Amino acid sequence: VGDPDLCTSPHIVNALIDAAKDPDNHHYPSYLGMPAYRQAVAGWYNRRFGVDLDPDTQVISLMGSKDGVAHIPEALTGPGDYVLVPSPGYPVYSTGALFAEASTYEMPLTRENSFLPDLDAIPKDIAKKAKLMWINYPNNPTSAIAPLSFYQEVVEFARENGIVVVSDNAYSEITFDGYRAPSFLEADGAEEVGIEMHSLSKTFNMTGWRIGMAVGNKEIIRGLGIVKTNIDSGVFNPVQYAAIAALNGPQDCVADACRIYQERRDVLVSGLTKLGFDVTMPKATFYVWMGVPDSISFAARMLDETGIVVTPGVGFGKSGEGYVRFAITRSADRIREAVERMEEVSW
Ligand SMILES: Cc1ncc(COP(=O)(O)O)c(C=O)c1O
Structure with missing residues (x-):
């Protein structure tokens, strides 16, 4: 299981402890994430990727990225629609589609194509019926990486076919040999067609804390927010304070x-x-x-x-x-x- 054995840093744990002592934090949290958390996410995206986000409309908190992965098909798809999922891929891309009664089309990730999907090989009729496409680089399970040029091709493909792209960037910070992974939102036009999901789980060894974010296209973020307000009631404020300490603190x-x-x-x-x-x-x-x-x-x-x-x-x-x-x-x-x-x- 992709669960780091390393500990969450003490400054993050201490932020949780301090916030948990404040009775103001014992109530229902905000559905979308505290303004301070959404600002911390926007600030981190700007520093890390040079991507500008409006914290009020382009950022939403998630209970880990799995929450977003599982629920976004409810916002965007239904019976008769296709969801394009990488194969091999994180299994929740398919189960989320299944819960929304959408069909899945598996895009093979092969060694010959550097474990990137071959967009030209997606049948035209499936592409026309597809509402949602998953991409995930750095990739679980193949550990493949994607160049920005691939993201640019995905933007074009999504525009041509009217597909929403969701980039699952949970592993962007776990990189070696000086490699820095890009964000999908760095591609020109990406914000018109998609969003990115991210998580503090792998980056800050916080898998058990259940906190992440979805960022990007306003309308898509709003749709996900509508679904989520009917399912959960937001992330416990002290966990959000801990996440702020992680995002804004020493890296x-x-x-x-x-x-x-x-x-x-x-x-x-x-x-x-x-x-x-x-x-x-x-x-x-x-x-x-x-x-x-x-x-x-x-x-x-x-x-x-x-x-x-x-x-x-x-x-x-x-x-x-x-x-x-x-x-x-x-x-x-x-x-x-x-x-x-x-x-x-x-x-
Ligand atoms: C590719 C990918 N996406 C999303 C997740 C979900 O992580 P979390 O819900 O902890 O953010 C995982 C967890 O293993 C993963 O491998």
Whole structure:
């Protein structure tokens, strides 16, 4: 599971503690997020990506990005509509569409196309019936990254076909070797066609806190807000204060986490390479995507013979077959031990 083993920084935890002591924070929060939280999100987007957002209309709080991923199809789609989902991909893209009674079309992410969807291969009739398209870079599970030029192509495709694009950018901050991931909203015209979802889960080791954001096109944000006001009642204010401390505070905790993951990545990928496995060095995310002949039987063998859990690629969609995913959410020493255990087995 993509759940960091690293701790949330003390300055973030302390912001929660202080805010939790204030009885004013014990009431229902704002549906859309406190103005101060939405301003902190807009400020972070500006500093990090150079993207300007109006905090009043272009930012909404989420209970983790999963909340937004699961609920946005309710705002935009219904029976007869298509949702374009990456395969392999985060499974909630499809289940969210299913709950809204929309159909899904799986866009294969193949090694030959650098794990980017081939937009020209999407059948024209499906593209015309599609209302929503998911993109997710840096990518779970393949750990692939996307250049800004790809986002530009997505904007054109969305314009031509009248499709709303949602970029799930949950892993933008988990990057290595000096790579900086762009935001979809940096592409020209992106704000006309889409939004981006983001999360503090992976960036600040806050998976359990349940806080994220959706930002971008006003109308789409408004639609998501309407659905959410009927489902939840916002994020507990002290969690929002903690998130403000994370977004506005020192960012060295993010750089420290990336250094730790990078060391783990190096240990795992060099170990797997020595063993002759088909693996490439990821530039982002805390996943390693490895080619295998049959994902379920390989994962079963791995568990039985080494006690190591890897996720079979087919669990992320049909096109995930032929791969397994490692999550480097354990210490470098444990990963060394895992490699040693794999060395004992004749693959
Ligand atoms: C691609 C992707 N999107 C969204 C999420 C949801 O994260 P959260 O709800 O904690 O923000 C995850 C979690 O693993 C993920 O991998």
